[in-house]
Amino acid sequence: MRAVDIIRKKRDGGRLDAAEIAWMVHGIASGEVPDYQWSALLMAIVLNDMDASETAQLTDAMMRSGSILDLSNLEAPKVDKHSTGGVGDKTSLILAPIAAAAGLCVPMVSGRGLGHTGGTLDKLESIPGFRVDLDLSEARSVLERLGLVMIGQTAELAPADRFLYALRDATATVESIPLIAASILSKKLAEGIDALVLDVKTGDGAFLPQLEDSRQLARAMCNIGASLGKAVSALISSMEQPLGNAVGNSLEVAECLEVLRGRGPSDLIELSLELTAEMLVLGKQARSREEGLAISQRSIDDGCALERFRRLIEAQGGDPRVVDEPDRLPTAEHAVEIRARRSGIVSRVAARAIGHATMLIGAGRSRVDSRIDPAAGVVLLRKVGDEVEENEPLCRILYNRSTHLAEARELIANAFSIADQVPSPSPLIVERLGSNEERT
Ligand code: URA
Numbered sequence: 001m002r003a004v005d006i007i008r009k010k011r012d013g014g015r016l017d018a019a020e021i022a023w024m025v026h027g028i029a030s031g032e033v034p035d036y037q038w039s040a041l042l043m044a045i046v047l048n049d050m051d052a053s054e055t056a057q058l059t060d061a062m063m064r065s066g067s068i069l070d071l072s073n074l075e076a077p078k079v080d081k082h083s084t085g086g087v088g089d090k091t092s093l094i095l096a097p098i099a100a101a102a103g104l105c106v107p108m109v110s111g112r113g114l115g116h117t118g119g120t121l122d123k124l125e126s127i128p129g130f131r132v133d134l135d136l137s138e139a140r141s142v143l144e145r146l147g148l149v150m151i152g153q154t155a156e157l158a159p160a161d162r163f164l165y166a167l168r169d170a171t172a173t174v175e176s177i178p179l180i181a182a183s184i185l186s187k188k189l190a191e192g193i194d195a196l197v198l199d200v201k202t203g204d205g206a207f208l209p210q211l212e213d214s215r216q217l218a219r220a221m222c223n224i225g226a227s228l229g230k231a232v233s234a235l236i237s238s239m240e241q242p243l244g245n246a247v248g249n250s251l252e253v254a255e256c257l258e259v260l261r262g263r264g265p266s267d268l269i270e271l272s273l274e275l276t277a278e279m280l281v282l283g284k285q286a287r288s289r290e291e292g293l294a295i296s297q298r299s300i301d302d303g304c305a306l307e308r309f310r311r312l313i314e315a316q317g318g319d320p321r322v323v324d325e326p327d328r329l330p331t332a333e334h335a336v337e338i339r340a341r342r343s344g345i346v347s348r349v350a351a352r353a354i355g356h357a358t359m360l361i362g363a364g365r366s367r368v369d370s371r372i373d374p375a376a377g378v379v380l381l382r383k384v385g386d387e388v389e390e391n392e393p394l395c396r397i398l399y400n401r402s403t404h405l406a407e408a409r410e411l412i413a414n415a416f417s418i419a420d421q422v423p424s425p426s427p428l429i430v431e432r433l434g435s436n437e438e439r440t
Contacts, residue, residue, distance in 0.1 A: 001019075001020065001023045003024065003027065003032075003033045003037040003041070004037070006020045006023070006024055006041065007037060007040045007041050007044060010041060010044035010045060010048055011040075011044045011047075011048070013048050015051060015054060016050070016054050016057075017057075018057045018060075021054065021057045021058050021061050022057070022060075022061045024038070024041060024061075025058070025061035025062055025065055025160050026061070026065075028065065028159075028160050028163050028164070029065060029159070029160070035167060038163075038164065038167055039167055039171045039173070042164070042167060042168055042171060042173040042176075042179065043171065043173055045173070045176055045178060045179060046173045046175065046176045046179070049176075049177075049178065050178035052220070052223045052224075052227065053227065054178065055178040055181055055182055055220055055223070055224060056223070056224045056227035056228055058178065058179075058182040059181070059182040059185045059186050059189070059224050059228065060186075060228055061160070062158055062160040062161050062164070062182055062183070062186035063158055063185075063186040063187075063189045063190050065158060065159050065160035065161075065186075066155075066156045066157050066158050066159045066160070066190060067136070067156040067157060067190070068189075068190050068192055069107060069136065069140075069157075069190065069191050069192035070192055071105065071107065071140075071143070071192040071193075072192075074105050074143070074144065076103055076104055076105040076147060076283075077103075077104055077105065077194050077195065077282075077283035077284060077285065078104070078105045078106075078107060078191070078192060078193040078194050078195075078283075079099065079104045079105070079106065079193060079194060079195045079196070079197070079279045079282055079283040080106055080107060080108055080109075080188060080191055080193050080195075080196050080197075080279075081095060081096075081108075081196070081197045081198070081199060081275055081279060082184060082188050082196060082197075082198050082199070083198075083199040083200075083201065084184075084198075084199070084200050084201050084206065084207050084208070084214075084217070085111075085113075085117040085118075085119075085201065085206075085207050086117055086118075086201045086205050086206060086239040086242075086243060086351065086355075087116060087117060087118065087205040087239065087242040087243070087247055087351040087352070087354055087355035087358075088118070088242035088243040088244045088245075088246060088247040088252065088268075088351075088354075089117075089118065089199075089201070089239070089243050090118070090120075090123060090243070090244060090246075090252040090253075090255065090256050090268070091199065091243070091268070091271055091272045091275055092108060092110060092120045092150070093120065093123060093124070093150075093252075093253065093256040093309070094256050094259050094260060094268070094272040094276075094305075095272050095275050095276040095279065095296075096108055096148045096150060096312075097148060097260065097305045097306070097308035097309040097312060098260075098272070098273075098276045098296050098299050098300065098305040098308075099148070099276050099279050099280065099283075099296075100146060100147035100148035100308050101147075101299040101304040101305045101307075101308045102276070102280055102285055102295050102296065102299050103147075103283075103285045104147065104279060104280065104283045104285060105143060105147050105148070106147065106148040106149075106279075107139070107143055107148075107149055107191045107192065107193065108120075108148065108149065108150045108151070108191075109151055109152065109153055109154075109157060109187065109188070109190075109191055110132075110150060110151075110152065111152070111153065112152070112365070112368075113359075113364045113365060113372075114364070114365055114368065115355075115356075115359065115364070115365075115366070116205065116351075116352050116355030116356040116359060116364070117205070117207070117355060117364075118247070118248075118249070118252065118355070118358075118363075118364060120150065121152050122249050122364075122372055122374070123249045123250075123252050123253055123256075124150055124253075124316075124318075125249070125372075125374065126249035126250035126253055126329060126330055126374035126375075127250075127253060127313055127318040127319065127322055127329065128318065128319045128322070128328065128329075128330075129317045129318045129319050130313060130316055130317060130318030131316050131317040131318075132150065132151050132152045132316070133151070133152060134149070134151050134316065135154070136154060136156060139151050142312070142315045142316065145315065146308065146311055146312055146315060147308075148308065148312060149312075149315075149316070150312065150316070153187065157187060157190040157191070158186040158187045158190045160186070161182075161183050161186050161187055164179075164183065165183060177213070177216050177217050177220050178220060180217060181217060181220040181221045181224060182224070184221065185221055185224050185225070185232075189228065189230060193230070194230065194231065194282075194283070195230060195231035195232065195279070195282035195283055196225065196230060196231070196232045196233075196282075197232075197233055197234070197235070197275055197278045197279050197282060198218060198221055198222075198232065198233070198234035198235070199234075199235055199237055199271070199275055200214045200217055200218040200221075200234050200235070200236045200237070201214065201236075201237060201238075201239035202214035202236050202237070202238060202239060202430055203238050203239045203240035203351070204239065204240050204241075204350050204351050204352050205239040205240070205241075205242065205350075205351025205352045205354075205355055206239040206351075211236070211430065214236050215236060215431065215433075218234035218236055218431075218433050219234075219433060221234060222234055222433050222434060231282045233278055233282060233432070233433060233434045234432070234433045234434075235271075235274060235275060235278065235429050235431075235432055236429070236430045236431040236432075236433070237271055237428055237429050237430060238426060238427065238428050238429075238430055239351050240348075240350075240351060240384075240426065241348070241349040241350070241351050241383060241384050242349065242351050242354050242355070242380060243267055243268055243271060244264065244265045244267065244268035245265050245379055245380045245381075245383070246377060246378075246379055246380075247354055247355065247358045247363070247377050247378045247379075247380070248358050248363040248375070248376050248377010248378060248398065249363060249372065249374045249375075249376075249377065250329040250330045250331070250374050250375050250377075251375075251377040251378075251379060251398065252377070253322070253326075253329055254326040254329055255268065256309075257306070257309075257322075257323060257326055259272060259300075260300060260305050260306040260309055261300075261306060262300050262301060265383075267383075267428050270428055270429075271428055271429070273293055273296045273297065274289075274293070274429060276292065276296040277289050277290075277291075277292025277293045277295075277296055278292065279292075280292035280295055280296070306323065309323065310323045329374075329375075330374045330375035331375050331398075332373075332375040332376055332377075332398035332399050332400050333399075333400050334398070334399050334400065334402070335396050335397065335398050335399075336396070336397050336399075336405075336409070337381075337393040337394075337395070337396050337397070338393065338394050338395050338396075338397065338409065338412050338413050338416070339391050339392060339393055339394065340382075340388045340389065340390055340391060340392050340393075340394055340416070340418060341390070341413075341418070342390050342418055343388065343389045343390045343418075344387075344388065344418040344419055344420055345385065345386070345387055345388075345418065345419055345420070345421065345422050345423070346382045346383060346384055346385065346386045346387075346388060346394070346416060346417070346418055347384065347417045347418065347419035347421075347423040348384065348415075348416065348417035348423075349380060349382075349383055349384055349415055349416055350414075350415040350416075353411045353412065353414065353415035354378060354380075354411075354412060354415050356411055357378065357397075357407075357408040357409075357411040357412045357415070358376065358377050358378050358408070360404035360405075360407055360408040360411070361373070361376045361377075361397065361399040361401060361404060361405060361408045362376040362399065362400065362401045363376040363377045373399075373400050373401060375398065375400060376398060376399050376400060376401070377397075377398055378395050378396070378397050378398070378412065379395060379396045379398065380394070380395045381393050381394060381395050381396065382394045382395070382416075384423060385422060385423065385425070388418060394416050395412060395416075397409065397412065
């Protein structure tokens with residue numbers, strides 16, 4: 001085969017077959033296909049798209065470019081969740097222990113925050129001592145004991161994605177539904193899972209803000225699951241305002257502990273339980289969404305989920321005392337409040353601006369090598385639909401670094417809109433999709 005023929009075929013609107021796709025992906029590791037030819041193919045894919053079967057074949061080839069975890073010795077159904085990323089999106093830390101306590105095996109490989117979005121690994125690392133860099137044999141041992149493990153991407157899992165993502169970043173070819181879908185699913189399916197629940201965000205703070213784009217991405221990933229024999233379903237959820245009240249790493253861990261104790265913000269509880277229920281249904285531990293919700297709620301009420309999280313922290317080198325004493329999490333030295341300019345009802349809390357502002361005060365990264373401040377963040381005191389009087393606080397900014405504080409304050413102040421009327425309620429879960437079918 002010759003790369004130039006494959007590029008030409010896609011350039012001219014043709015359909016690549018499984019052998020051509022596998023050969024190109026294999027060529028990354030073997031060196032047979034240089035960067036410039038892959039770059040040309042990526043641009044041809046952006047311009048001419050891939051159909052469902054090409055996308056599935058690309059995912060399969062990328063997944064097979066490295067190791068695929070063999071978890072067949074573990075009896076429990078292996079199910080994970082992936083979110084396309086948002087602001088205050090901390091459901092992984094809640095649902096993984098609930099799902100494990102309810103009988104699933106959750107081998108969760110997560111990412112770091114970049115730009116305005118947060119990342120699970122950064123949140124976990126705000127727990128003193130917590131290690132996300134376990135090697136695969138350490139991870140397997142934690143998984144065997146606890147039914148869950150939470151680690152970062154390793155060099156062994158889907159290495160083709162790392163190479164392709166770097167090229168896409170440098171060649172303006174990130175924005176393609178088949179490339180995004182294959183990138184996400186190749187990494188997730190390399191975890192050796194049977195089923196996957198996707199939380200595809202839509203709205204202001206989402207990676208893809210337009211609902212139609214989120215829908216297409218969700219549909220593409222469900223179709224890949226169907227083609228590769230994995231149960232994949234998706235919830236499309238709103239990222240118009242931050243999820244929960246806390247945005248920033250240790251603040252978010254503390255909020256997750258609240259939820260695992262049966263308290264906490266209602267939107268965060270709702271989405272976490274809905275995602276867990278879907279995981280339980282796909283993993284055949286619940287016959288229906290309602291039963292899944294009841295099981296999830298029970299493992300919060302009886303303390304099993306919180307206990308599982310405590311054991312996870314201990315198993316991964318963290319200080320388990322944070323569970324009962326959240327004051328042991330890093331705290332910021334300074335705080336400042338943003339106050340309402342007028343009385344009324346909060347009609348908007350723009351997620352992207354809040355995410356961007358928290359990044360500026362050190363809670364996130366503007367570049368992959370930026371250093372995070374685990375304690376920095378924002379706590380929302382009012383959310384959409386809440387009443388506020390003039391000069392009452394809307395949120396509190398917690399910070400150690402003041403270099404970009406003025407800019408962050410302005411962004412946050414402008415992120416809030418206050419109106420005279422209650423805004424029409426918009427649903428948190430916008431749509432549900434299963435493999436090849438829409439379910440709303
Ligand atoms: N997240 C990924 O893992 N890959 C993409 O291409 C986009 C978002």
